[in-house]
Amino acid sequence: MSFSELYQNVIGKGLCARCGICKGICPVQVIGFDEDAYPLLTGDCTECGFCTKCCPGGEVDFSRLSETVFGASYSPDTLEGYTENRYVCHPTNQECRLRGASGGIVTALLEYLLEKGKINGALVVGMNPETPYRSLGVLATTVQEIRDAAQSKYSITPSMEALQQIRKSKGKFAVVGLPCQIHGLRKMAEVDSALSAKLEYILGLYCNCNLNPRGPIEAIEACGISLSDVARFDFRGGGWPGGFFVTRKDGSTIPLHTINIKNVMNVMFRLYGADRCGLCVDALAEYADLSFGDFWTFDYPDKFQELERCTLISQRTPKGLELLREAETDGAIISHPLPEDRMSKRILQMSQGKKNRAFVRLHKRGIKGEATPQYSFDFPPPTTKAKRSELFYSLFTLLRGEHTRKMVLKILFSPVGVLLDRINILRKNIFCNFGNN
Numbered sequence: 001m002s003f004s005e006l007y008q009n010v011i012g013k014g015l016c017a018r019c020g021i022c023k024g025i026c027p028v029q030v031i032g033f034d035e036d037a038y039p040l041l042t043g044d045c046t047e048c049g050f051c052t053k054c055c056p057g058g059e060v061d062f063s064r065l066s067e068t069v070f071g072a073s074y075s076p077d078t079l080e081g082y083t084e085n086r087y088v089c090h091p092t093n094q095e096c097r098l099r100g101a102s103g104g105i106v107t108a109l110l111e112y113l114l115e116k117g118k119i120n121g122a123l124v125v126g127m128n129p130e131t132p133y134r135s136l137g138v139l140a141t142t143v144q145e146i147r148d149a150a151q152s153k154y155s156i157t158p159s160m161e162a163l164q165q166i167r168k169s170k171g172k173f174a175v176v177g178l179p180c181q182i183h184g185l186r187k188m189a190e191v192d193s194a195l196s197a198k199l200e201y202i203l204g205l206y207c208n209c210n211l212n213p214r215g216p217i218e219a220i221e222a223c224g225i226s227l228s229d230v231a232r233f234d235f236r237g238g239g240w241p242g243g244f245f246v247t248r249k250d251g252s253t254i255p256l257h258t259i260n261i262k263n264v265m266n267v268m269f270r271l272y273g274a275d276r277c278g279l280c281v282d283a284l285a286e287y288a289d290l291s292f293g294d295f296w297t298f299d300y301p302d303k304f305q306e307l308e309r310c311t312l313i314s315q316r317t318p319k320g321l322e323l324l325r326e327a328e329t330d331g332a333i334i335s336h337p338l339p340e341d342r343m344s345k346r347i348l349q350m351s352q353g354k355k356n357r358a359f360v361r362l363h364k365r366g367i368k369g370e371a372t373p374q375y376s377f378d379f380p381p382p383t384t385k386a387k388r389s390e391l392f393y394s395l396f397t398l399l400r401g402e403h404t405r406k407m408v409l410k411i412l413f414s415p416v417g418v419l420l421d422r423i424n425i426l427r428k429n430i431f432c433n434f435g436n437n
Contacts, residue, residue: 001049020158081286120171204285
């Protein structure tokens, strides 16, 4: 089982998730990436088969993973995946809370684990110091390195390549990953048990889609900023809920937009969203120990409304529950249980939309005889509503040409874009009951 098989069955058929698992697990380190983060062979393959067996792009047996990780059967009807408890949490350290994209709880937990000696490092995503508008995987072994990697990075990042560093290191580690990456990590347990045993905690991030690497770059350029003048790029800078911010080399900080980041990302996903993300049926990192996402307080007109700048957590494994309880007992975090019937409407809508679009696309590809990821469960037949939603979503492919998408960005970041955004919000409130959870 060689890299050529991986290329033939996954990469060459458009199924590569660009997660980085293949490079991270390669024992002879002969896998690299091209400019668009697709894997390529850089040396002589020994045909060990590790990369093929761990790849989440072509096959993920949801039923088997559910039995292995949770000891429970998988239900394709669930929007959340196997979940034991839900919490709304924030760090007690206010600086950490303000630094994070949505409450800073992931950063706080990693700092806690490192300071308590429960881990020797954490695999996280940071920004490349040489090209600060590109993200990369980092094995953080100090509190400062963990803090430097705070905030979300909405760009395709093969961060699991940093597993190579974990292989060479002693101790236990935490890994922060997206759903596809966690699928690969769980598959890795059956392939390389020694490396897998070093992963003490697997922390997942809710994920609707991810941007191709050109997305952030063209957003910066659309605002007339030269890439050579960028010292730092933040996807969620400027306070809650944050947005695209550029820090120039002279120290000045420039917001790229005034529109809510959620609405900006809805456009960005349609213009730059990775095609493979459209075939993924996991929105909430269903196989993590703990999964994390935004907690939108304006969904809650009662006591939860005061919990601004917090993180929504899906607790899935006993190990995850133990971590939350220990961190709260030791004063690192504050948690509030969230009743099942109060799960965020917006998060469930996001999960439903992602799954429905994926079911429609998988169905279409199957009819055409094109390759599809194998999830080992029967997909529900696409509904008329789902087909209509996917049709409208797919119309944005007409705007994906280089010149057209750049024009859309210029409008999005202009006063005209602000006006169109307000009209769209009004439409949602009137016709979609968008403001009530």
